[in-house]
Amino acid sequence: MPPSSCSAAHNPTPQFDGSTVSFHWQGQVLELLGGRAAWDPQRRVLLLADLHLGKAESFQAHGIPLPSDGDAATLNALLALAHPLRPSRVVVLGDLIHSRHGLTAELRAKLAALPELLGCGLQLVGGNHERGSWIEGLPQEPSQALGPWWLSHSPESSPGRLNLCGHLHPVALVGRGADRLRLPCFSYCASQERLALPAFGALTGGHPTAPGERRWLVADGQVLAWDG
Numbered sequence: 178m179p180p181s182s183c184s185a186a187h188n189p190t191p192q193f194d195g196s197t198v199s200f201h202w203q204g205q206v207l208e209l210l211g212g213r214a215a216w217d218p219q220r221r222v223l224l225l226a227d228l229h230l231g232k233a234e235s236f237q238a239h240g241i242p243l244p245s246d247g248d249a250a251t252l253n254a255l256l257a258l259a260h261p262l263r264p265s266r267v268v269v270l271g272d273l274i275h276s277r278h279g280l281t282a283e284l285r286a287k288l289a290a291l292p293e294l295l296g297c298g299l300q301l302v303g304g305n306h307e308r309g310s311w312i313e314g315l316p317q318e319p320s321q322a323l324g325p326w327w328l329s330h331s332p333e334s335s336p337g338r339l340n341l342c343g344h345l346h347p348v349a350l351v352g353r354g355a356d357r358l359r360l361p362c363f364s365y366c367a368s369q370e371r372l373a374l375p376a377f378g379a380l381t382g383g384h385p386t387a388p389g390e391r392r393w394l395v396a397d398g399q400v401l402a403w404d405g
Contacts, residue, residue, distance in 0.1 A: 198393055198400040200365075200372070202339050205325045209363050211398040212258040213375045215341065220324060223259055226270035226343025227304075227376035231284050250379040252287060259295050266297050268323070270343040270374065271304020271330025273312075280310060288312055304330035304344065332371050339370050346376040348383030349392050349403055359383060362403065363393040 196211035208216040214225035230248050259267060273288075274280060292299045301307070303317030320329035327335035331344045347364040350357055361375035364386040375395055376383060386392055394403045 196398050209393055209400050211395055211400050213377045213395055214258055215374055221265040223264040223267045225377045226374045227272045227378055227381055229272055229378040229381050230274045231280055256294055264297050266300055267295055268300045270302050273301055302328050302330055341372050343374050345373040346381055346383040347373050347386045349394055350385055361395045365391040
């Protein structure tokens with residue numbers, strides 16, 4: 178879903194630290210991670226969106242032969258990101274899975290084991306791809322507040338809070354012609370007080386960001402402000 182045009186006024190100033198950028202909003206800090214996730218250091222919560230687990234199996238159910246290796250790469254990346262941080266919980270902002278057709282017994286077993294492997298609780302804010310699905314021990318929760326943040330899957334407005342969302346799969350177009358790259362990014366829309374997280378899943382695509390949004394590219398585990 179392409180986002181609407183945004184004003185670039187009142188953008189926060191990032192501070193660089195290699196694989197992390199500190200995003201400042203009304204005296205609050207959120208760390209944007211090169212692992213395509215956000216870290217709330219005060220509450221020790223790791224936030225990510227759009228894993229789309231079971232996507233290959235969902236396509237296979239419709240006769241499209243995608244290889245079944247994307248889930249392992251996505252889950253291993255999550256574990257590698259979470260273990261050094263030791264979060265109090267991990268919150269997925271929707272689309273943990275791609276569809277009910279991909280919820281195989283193997284994937285259900287992996288999801289059941291995930292909190293123990295993470296060493297913390299796992300929470301799911303329900304997304305559009307979870308509709309009609311049921312995951313044991315992991316109920317789909319509604320959009321909700323977390324301190325100064327409003328957590329949702331699709332973009333939502335909550336006066337006085339910054340909306341942290343997924344769903345948009347933001348990417349930035351870098352370069353021209355045959356050298357053009359589509360890189361995942363964090364995108365901040367000042368007029369809507371919204372920060373969209375890049376898609377976390379290994380098999381996800383993306384949509385170019387709207388004019389006026391501020392972007393932080395994610396490439397090779399690094400985060401870089403981009404004004405191109």
